[in-house]
Amino acid sequence: MSGETVHGAAWGRLPGVLGALARVAVMNAVQYRVSFLVDFFVGSCNVVAILLPLMVVFDRTGSVAGWTWHQSLLVTGFFLFMNAVMGGLVEPNLGAVVEGIREGQMDYILLKPVDAQLVASVQRIAPARAWDAVAAVGVIGWGLSGTGWPGFGAVAVAGALVVTGVVAMYSLWLLVICLSFWFVRVDNLRYLLGAVADAGRWPVDIYSGAARVFLTVVVPVALASSWPAMALLGRLDGALVIQAVVVSFGGFALARWAWKQALQSYTSASS
């Protein structure tokens, strides 16, 4: 609301603003050093917990829904990477928005002369999730060691798909957060979203009909996990790339619109 008139002219200041926000976020996060190590340990255990069932399955069968062990590792690696980005950059911020709505700190964000969605989306980070990103790269490398190295074009497409997937998931997260402007009680919806997104850890082909559509359109986690893997393997249809772009841009526009609507109806915690 209050920031709306100013922010239009402020895009030129964007790099400076982002830099300042990032610096504060890092300063806030490095205060908790023990927690950084604990998170490393927790993260490593989670990586093992995600890989173990795959190992047990592929111990018994050579391929699942047309995916071999190494090919599935690619999907899991991209899934871990998406989780690292969501958990490290998106979730801490949007979680803080929910808290801010309940306790009133949202007011301070709205008073700043920068776009509120931008500030609300980049003010906090969880640096420990960087471990997960390292693990993700390791798992993808492990997968590639069995499937052969892809060409530059395939890597570029995979990278672009990761971006569309992350944008799509961020948008969905933001939509869910917008709901809590009206219904403060559903602030844990994002945990449900995280639990549903867990389905992205396997190749999307193992899901049948409706579930597959669900994971590529409604909770489009497959955009960031299965599809980049398919791009690296040279299996991705061009139509899917277009679908990914449409889903992610459409999702972002929808989330942006919902955010503005939500701000209109925000009445602060005190009033």
Added chain:
Amino acid sequence: MTSGASTRGEWAILWRAIPTLWRVAVAGIVAYRAEMVIWILSATLPLVMLALWDAASAAGPLSGFGQAEFARYFAITMVVRQLTGSWVVWELNQAVRSGSLSPQLLRPVHPLVYNFFETLAAIPWRLVVLVPLLGALVAWRPEILIVADGWFVPEGWRMALFLPSVALAFAVAWLVQALFGMLAFWFEEAVGVFSVHFAIWSFFSGYIVPMALLPPAVAGAARWLPFYASLGVPVDVLLGTAGPVEVWAQLGWVVALAVVGRVMWARGIRRYGAVGA
């Protein structure tokens, strides 16, 4: 503190307090019903695992598990998981760290007893939320209920043993969570430690891999660990791969964990008092 000796007077107070505790706990569930539904639905892991195993067994059964067996296994696992679920580790951790444990200690009833009733009161609600999920599962794979020669009905004694086994699994799961919650008396990272436990638990409890599909050496040891006692035993009792021996082992774990919990609580509460909260 109030939590020390289990005198006869304390039990009498508890006995009289039960109806009130129950009413308060049910009121809490009703007040937070929307949040509860979301928490309950968040336990999606059995469905995610079912999808993987279903695809893996499409070409033929693995160790006797075909698509129908996997669907049945994870449907029952999902139910048992809900029947044995609790939030005590998060609640105790929060209570210790925020200091809201202090007023709870002034009550004549042990804070964990109140929490125990809260957990129990959630169970009917958990079952209600499960019904549509189970319905969808059965619609997807009717073989869960229908076998070649009629309905899937376990033997009578297995069904009879299922309920006590679920109750014991509930007790093991609740006690383990309470122990991890008590870690908050000493560390700030009790919940983090618990999520490490979850990763280990999910593998050895039957939550993501049926015991029959683990490597035999691993399964042989896992069968007697508390992870399996807190989830897998009742599932396997119903499906025919566990029996009275495993249920006795569950009882053993309940006793052992309760003893450890008692000692830990006594020490932890002394430390809590010393901090001055």
